[in-house]
Amino acid sequence: MIDYRYILNKxxxxxxxxxxxxxxxxxxxYIYTYPSAYPARCSWYNAAQDGNDVDVxxxxxxxxxxxxxxxxxxxxxxxxxxGVVPSKGDEDGGPQDIHMIAFGDPQIKGIWPSTDYNTRxxxxxxxxxxxxxxSVMEQRLRPSHVAVLGDLFSSQWISDSExxxxxxxxxxxxxxxxxxxxxxLKELEHDDNGLYKIDWMTWGQSLNRKCEEEKxxxxxxxxxxxxxxxxxxxxxxxxNVTGNHDIGYSGDTTYQHLARYNQVFGxxxxxxxxxxxxxxxxxxxxxxxxxxxxxxxxxxxxDVTWEFLTQLAERNFEGNTILLTHVPFYKEEGLCSDGxxxxxxxxxxxSEPYKSKLLRSQNHLSEKVTNEVLNLVFHNKKxxxxxxxxxxEGCKTIYNKNFDDDTWTASKEAKSDLAVQEITVxxxxxxxxxxxxxxxxxxxxxxxxxxxxxxxxxxxxQHVWWVAKIFLIVTVLLWSITFFM
Numbered sequence: 001m002i003d004y005r006y007i008l009n010k011x012x013x014x015x016x017x018x019x020x021x022x023x024x025x026x027x028x029x030y031i032y033t034y035p036s037a038y039p040a041r042c043s044w045y046n047a048a049q050d051g052n053d054v055d056v057x058x059x060x061x062x063x064x065x066x067x068x069x070x071x072x073x074x075x076x077x078x079x080x081x082x083g084v085v086p087s088k089g090d091e092d093g094g095p096q097d098i099h100m101i102a103f104g105d106p107q108i109k110g111i112w113p114s115t116d117y118n119t120r121x122x123x124x125x126x127x128x129x130x131x132x133x134x135s136v137m138e139q140r141l142r143p144s145h146v147a148v149l150g151d152l153f154s155s156q157w158i159s160d161s162e163x164x165x166x167x168x169x170x171x172x173x174x175x176x177x178x179x180x181x182x183x184x185l186k187e188l189e190h191d192d193n194g195l196y197k198i199d200w201m202t203w204g205q206s207l208n209r210k211c212e213e214e215k216x217x218x219x220x221x222x223x224x225x226x227x228x229x230x231x232x233x234x235x236x237x238x239x240n241v242t243g244n245h246d247i248g249y250s251g252d253t254t255y256q257h258l259a260r261y262n263q264v265f266g267x268x269x270x271x272x273x274x275x276x277x278x279x280x281x282x283x284x285x286x287x288x289x290x291x292x293x294x295x296x297x298x299x300x301x302x303d304v305t306w307e308f309l310t311q312l313a314e315r316n317f318e319g320n321t322i323l324l325t326h327v328p329f330y331k332e333e334g335l336c337s338d339g340x341x342x343x344x345x346x347x348x349x350x351s352e353p354y355k356s357k358l359l360r361s362q363n364h365l366s367e368k369v370t371n372e373v374l375n376l377v378f379h380n381k382k383x384x385x386x387x388x389x390x391x392x393e394g395c396k397t398i399y400n401k402n403f404d405d406d407t408w409t410a411s412k413e414a415k416s417d418l419a420v421q422e423i424t425v426x427x428x429x430x431x432x433x434x435x436x437x438x439x440x441x442x443x444x445x446x447x448x449x450x451x452x453x454x455x456x457x458x459x460x461x462q463h464v465w466w467v468a469k470i471f472l473i474v475t476v477l478l479w480s481i482t483f484f485m
Contacts, residue, residue, distance in 0.1 A: 010482065013478060013481050013482045014482050016478050017475065017478040017479045017482050020471055020474050020475040021479075023467070023471045023475075024468065024471040024474075024475045027464060027467050027468035027471060028472065030464070030468075031132065031136075031459075031465055032136065033072075033076045033079075033080055034136070034459055034460065035075075035136065035137070035457055036072050036073075036076045036079065037072055038457060039071060039072075039075040041438075041456065041457050041458075042436075042438070042455075042457035043141075043438075044097065044099055044141065044438060044440045045440035045442070045453035045455065046087070046089075056068075079140055086099065086140075086142055089440075089442055094280070094443050094445055095275065095278075095280045095443050097441060097442050097443075098144060098145070098282070098439070098440065098441030098442075098450070098452075099141065099142070099143045099144045099145070099438075099440060100144065100145040100146070100322070100438075100439040100441075101137055101138070101141060101143040101145070101147070101437065101438060101439075102146075102147045102148075102149060102387050102423075102436075102437035102439055103134070103146075103147070103148045103425070103435075103437070104148075104149050104150075104151075104389040104392070104394070104425035104426060104427045104428055104435065105149070105150065105151040105243065105390070105392055105427040105428065105429065106130050106148065106151070106152060106170070106174065106427075106428055106429065107151050107152075107154040107245060107427075108123075108126070108127060108130070108153055108154060108169060108170055109126070109153075110123075110154070110155070110158060110165070125465075125466060125469070126430065126462065127169055127173040127174060128173060129430055129462045129465045129466075130173075130174045130428060130429075130434070131173045131174045131175070131176065132465060133428060133436060133459055134174055134175055134176070135176065137457070138236075141438070142235075142236075143236050144227065144236055144237070145236055145237045145239060145284070146236055146238050146239065147239040147240075147324050147387065148239070148240050149243075149326055149387055149388060149389035149425055150242055150243025150244070150245075150246060150325075150326030150389045151243030151244065151326070151389060151390070152166075152170055152243065152245075152246055152265075153166050153170070153245055153246055154245055155245055156244070156245055156246060156248040156252065156257055160195070160196050160197045160256070160260055161191075161195035161196050161197070163196070163260050163264075164182075164186060164196035164264075167265075168182055175238065177234075178230075178233055185263070189263075198259050198260040199259075200254075200255045200259035200260070201255070203255065203259035203262070203263070204255040204259065207300075207304070211303065211304065215307065216310075216311055216314075217307050219307065221267070221269060221270050221308050221311055221312070222273065222311075222315075223271070223272040223273070224272070224274075225272075225273070225274055237272075239284070239286060239324060240265040240266070241286060241324050241325060241326050241389070242261060242268045242288045242326060243290070243326045243389060243390070244290055244326065244361070246261055247268070247290060248290070249290055249359050249360060249362065250290060250291050250292075250293065250294045250296035250297065250301070250302065250359045251294065251295065251344070251345060251355055251358030251359040252297060252355075252360075253290065253291060253301060254297065254298065255298065258301065267286075268291075269286065269288050269304070270285075270308075271283055271284065271286070271312055271315075273315075273317060273319070275319075279448065280319070280443045281317065281318055281319030282321070282441065283317060283319055283320075283321055284321075284322045284324060285312065285322070285323045285324065286324050286325070287305075287308075287309075287323060287324070287325040287377075288305055288325075288326075289325040289326050289327040289365060289373075289388075290326065290327065291304070291305045292306070292373065293359065294359050295344075295357060295359055296358065296359065297354075297355065297358055309372075309373060309376040309377070312376060312377065312379075313376040313377075313379040316380070318382070319380075320382050320383060320384045320441075320449055320450040321378060322384060322385055322439070322441070322452070323384065323385070323386040323387070324386075325386070325387075325388055326388060326389050326390050327362060327364065327365055328364050328365070328388045328390055328391060328395070328397075328422065328424050329364060329365050329373070329374065329386070329397075329399065329408075329410070329422060330364045330365055330366060330369075330370040330410070331364060331397055331410035332410065335395070335412065336391055336393070336397065336424060337392075337395065338363040338364070338390070338391040338393075340364050341361075341363040341364075342361070342362050342363075342366070343359075343360040343361045343362070344357055344359055344360055345357060345360050363390070363391070370408060371406065374399060374401070374408045374420070378401075378418065378420060381418055383418065383419070383420060384420055384450075384452070385422075385452040385454070386399075386420060386421065386423065387422075387423050387437065387439065388422060388423070388424045388425070389424065389425060389427075390424065391424045392426065392429070392432055393427075394423075394424050394425060394427070394432075394456065395422075395424040396421065396422070396423055396424075397410045397411070397412070397421070397422045397424075398410070398411055398412065398413060398414050398415075398419050398420070398421050398422070399419065399420045399422060400414065400415045400416035400418070400419050401416050402416065403417075403418075410422075421452070421454070423437065423439075423454045425437040425456070426456055430462025430465075433458040433459060433460060434458065434459030434460065434461075434462065435456055435457065435458050435459070436456070436457045437454060437455070437456055437457075438455045438456075438457060439453070440454075440455075
């Protein structure tokens with residue numbers, strides 16, 4: 001006797017398997033090729049190519065869809081099949097272009113013994129979602145520099161061992177780094193239970209000894225022509241900037257916060273000068289903007305940051321500057337999502353009375369500090385660009401210098417002989433569409449300066465990445481059931 005119920009059930013599972021396979025293939029194809037949906041925005045700046053895109057406004061819906069589909073598949077073939085290496089822009093015999101990827105505020109969260117399994121899975125998936133973006137963009141773009149603009153973690157109020165755990169996750173899951181050295185570090189610095197514990201007192205004593213010397217302090221702020229911290233293993237320079245969720249605002253930052261950050265991620269203030277003795281010098285300036293103003297818990301940290309800026313200006317560097325920092329510069333309300341806002345601990349802060357009246361949080365640097373910093377960084381009156389984080393929505397602003405009183409004013413357009421663009425890079429978190437910032441520097445021989453161009457390449461909310469991964473598992477299960485029925 002024919003079992004029609006069995007046949008119908010098998011057909012049902014077969015059609016479910018086919019549908020699930022289609023969803024899996026399409027979503028997986030997209031998440032690994034998504035930059036091809038925005039080929040111009042997700043490629044290094046090229047004046048000739050970027051200025052010749054087709055105007056689709058006059059096309060009907062079908063023609064427009066056909067155009068975008070052909071453009072998408074053509075770019076997929078170019079980058080994922082042919083594996084075309086991005087041009088370095090030196091065809092005319094000039095210096096190679098600067099190719100920097102910038103990520104804003106990943107803010108990875110922690111897992112505690114009380115954390116439920118759903119949250120653990122969400123955190124695990126978020127790590128790999130962010131790591132997927134990094135992998136896809138690195139493979140496509142082959143950058144010369146990769147910068148994360150602060151807030152690597154979601155909270156500065158964590159123990160040393162949790163700081164170590166998140167650092168390990170951050171370096172391996174997001175940026176696929178070799179962390180053998182990190183494991184060796186824990187062997188050197190740990191508590192009685194074998195957990196990482198920073199010897200912040202020794203670190204602080206060393207810092208204070210240097211700061212007791214007559215100025216200029218020998219704090220070794222500068223580097224020259226560094227293209228990788230570990231050339232044998234890495235073919236680009238990996239830069240991390242301090243964020244408020246990494247070390248705290250100045251009213252919170254302790255020796256413990258700053259010592260462990262320096263030990264794992266390196267200096268919080270430094271410059272790297274490139275090609276100084278040529279006709280095309282340029283530099284990267286990494287600035288810890290959390291320790292510029294107070295009142296601060298440890299005022300000596302502010303002294304160190306201002307000493308860094310003073311020494312930077314005294315370099316008499318003649319090239320262009322890329323400034324990387326976390327907190328955006330001062331601007332009036334309405335220019336960006338975040339307006340000026342400063343909060344201070346109350347005078348009667350009972351839980352932590354030693355923080356009374358100290359700086360608790362800030363959206364921007366103050367107007368006074370903004371003017372002082374920009375005058376020191378762009379002391380040579382050469383154009384440059386600023387990349388910041390902090391404001392998750394992202395923003396583009398231009399700072400115009402008034403030479404009569406040495407002040408800078410933010411606006412949406414250039415109004416001065418010295419105008420410096422500030423890009424607040426939109427967050428790479430899933431709820432903000434998983435963005436990657438692309439900064440291209442190209443040397444203009446006619447002007448004798450580097451020109452900087454910034455683009456933002458979006459992925460999509462994290463749910464699409466989850467759908468691709470979940471449906472892969474569902475598809476395997478459905479075909480297994482269909483096969484064994």
